[in-house]
Amino acid sequence: MQVGIGLPNTLSNADRELTVSWARKAEAGPFTSLGVFDRLVYDSLDPFQTLAVCAGATEEIRLSTSIIAGPLRSNAMVAKKAATLDVLSDGRLTLGLALGARKDDYEAADSEYRTRGRRFTKQLDELRSYWEGDEIGPDPAQDGGPELLVGGSSDPAFKRVGRFGDGYIHGGGPPRAFAKDAEKARAAWSEEGRPGEPTLWGHGYFALGGEEQAERGREYLLDYYEFTGPFAERIAEGLLTTPQEIIQFIRGYEEEGCDELLLFPTVADEEQYDRLAEIVGNEWAGE
């Protein structure tokens, strides 16, 4: 398993300096990928543009949109943006897509919420067609298009993984929650007749440095996931706040067959990066 780090793009005080230095350091450090989240009606940076800036500031680290709400945007636009980012990063893009559950995002984007599932399926189908076809360039740097990860935990979501994905991106939670969905993704993969196994990505949240940071992290998660009702508390409870918790979490995911685990900050300051890098770099010897 490899470990990636999330950028602070949904944390309100992430500026250019923090974002770029975070990305540069990650490339040198123990991390193998950078992640971003996607939220429209929120004080956050656009995921594609954030990654584009980081693509310019780095050479080797993988860039992943993990996860963006696909049907919020038109299919051709996603195809073009992703292909562009893939070209400009020299084939480093992993495109993680899911439905997105925020109604207000959809309303603000003038995109119908109710039909988003059906439209998402069509989008996944069309993305490949755009990348393979000649009408809308550029040709992605990766053969057949960027690595495509599909998220969600409903039956239609797993079908999309089997049908269109190169792998599955899990929405977060303790290792056993990941294990349950990973098993379904593998089953879907096998039952849909795809060769090999799906690539599996996971997510976690951290806030290191003491109770005050942990509290800030929890407040952010309660706010970010407020729309999920009681579930927000469950997410906030899962916040990783000590080195031990981080290591246990990483080991848990590794045991369940995760290929890449992204750890996302909940507090936007450089110290958060350094603390995580130290733990991952020194105490966990991954691939």
Added chain:
Amino acid sequence: MNVNVIGGGPGGLYASLLLKKSNPDWNITVYERDPADNTYGWGIVFSDSTLSALREADYKTHQQITNQFIKWDPIDVYYDGEYIRCGGHRFAGMMRADLKDILRERCAEVGVEMHFDTAIDDPKALAAESELLIGADGAQSVTRETFSEEFKPRITDGNAKFAWFGTEKPFDVFTFIFRENEDGLWRIHAYPGRKSTFIVECTEETWRNAGLDEKSEGEGLAYFEELFADHLNGYDLESKLYGWRNFPLVENRTWYHNDENVVLLGDAAHTAHFSIGSGTKMAMEDAIALYEGFEEHPEDEDAAIRWYEKERRPAVEALQKASRHSRKYFENVERYTNLDPQQFVFNMLTRSGRITYDELGIRDREYVDEFDRWHARRSNGTEAGQTVATPPMHQPLSLRDVTVPNRAAFSPTPSSDATDGTPSEPQLRRLTDLGLEGVGLVMTEPVAVSPIGRITPGTPGLYEADHRDAWASAVERTRDRADGTTLGIELVHAGQRGATKPRTYGLDRPLPEEDAWELLSASATPYTSSSQVPKAMDADDMERVREQFAHAAELADQAGFDLLQLHFGHGYLLSSFISPRTNERDDEYGGALENRLRYPLEVFDAVRTVWPDEKPVTVKLPATDWAPNGYDMGEAFTAGTRLKERGCDLLTVVAGQTTANDRPKFDTGVLGNYCEQIRNEVQVPTMSTNYLTTTDDVNTQVGGATADLCHWYPENVDVNSL
């Protein structure tokens, strides 16, 4: 705080008790429409884990409750003149009335106000004057109905009829009795208590045959007293509120309504079938969680209630899932009456998906040893007793003259590096490599019967002598090194799903026009919106393809395969005839199921004719289209029956993919469930295509008569690589 509770059952009382004990300054009032001493239920059952939760929550009631407990751990099953006991299940039970007495007394002690004989007709008005309203008013909850806009309940009734009785006859353990008489098959769920509980369940048809729709209470009781005289030993049956019901499965979108501070608890929020454990247990666990919510969030009712639902919902949903399986089992017991008693009981014990073969072994080693010996005797076709038998997975299966040495099968997914149908060296090596892993059956990936029957340009084929020779060399290599492994070949014509890119690019990505070939299908409709439009087959096409299948079968025999499988599923050519979603023909091959099956059956006959009698032919058959107005289980039963009549030896049960816009379920047991239903309804051996990764999975499915062979994906073998 001012708390009102609608419903004075165990859930409502226990919640009141816990909240009042911890918050003595709150005013808590319970309203119960029935008199205090009235209770309709008989006994209730608890498990060990509930007990420790009760102990934590209120030690005093825990003591009183456990003092009343009757404990037992075996399950006894009477079926077809046989009696089988399986131990180790650990139950504790008591009378519902006694539990209510204990809770009522304790509620009074801590100062909960209780009004009996007081029906609440207007929960809205009560909610308005409460800071918290708890709807604990049972499966028929008035609270839930009043706020149905918010809770969004879904109530589905089961098919079976049931009635609760009590009896003085002491049943000392959980006892299931299955008995057939001229009216049908009766299921009895009986368990211990101060008085024993005796639940009668049957299909609606049986219920009508017995005239129970017209019988009076006395006549009804007399009917069962006579039918079960040998179990009741002269004791009477008693009834508190005689009536026959269908079990209502209650689910709600949410269990709380924030604006009015209303929360549902117990059966009002969720029910679970009586065959897997009582609603009382769940209601009391709800009460504990609600109380804990207020301990966690003492100043914030909304947060407390949210905490309660968050805490309880995963556990409740897991139980409801098991309950659904269990209910379906009991509704369809007639399907299993062809099973030997040993297997009948194993099937019953594993019905809900919660108990597996290994788990039974932990609970009762002797029972499982006896089952293994029975299974071994049956699989080997001898009566010779074995002292120690290996588990079901390791028993042989005979199909015609071929003996598959064990019940695990490898069946890899389509790969794509053949050249003009000639299998590549890696494709051939895969057969050999998998053949050395010790499973009973190794299948090839789908092998095309003609060039245009290929899925991708790299799909291996079997239509030229060269192809046969290549396969023959792989078969020979495998036999040299692993004699005894059964080798099977799967023949396919891709039909509308042909001419696509390799699957590493995703499913059904069409080839560029210049590389594609003409596709055939039942009708001229493309598989996906971006797929090529196939040609609807005419009489010549049908004759030619039928001959191609037969020709491939001859070559497969020459190549030395033991078993041949025809692919009738997943939207390939033969599947396109079967599914009403893809067959739009108006000739004798379209329309009703018998017509849609006609061509696939003609192909089957042509293959069966040329394939040697001593070797088995199997069919990969869809159970359902997973699509509205599609082919479904009822049609699958018919299709399976037709195939069995024509000499099909085994059905490999798959589902979905007959259309690209299906809505599959990736529940880890769903294909096993279809497989089990087809096996037992049609009485034909089946192979399960469920994603099984452990030997326990295979033993459970083979032992429980779900499947006779299982696709297997052990962790250490990459079945699908290439």
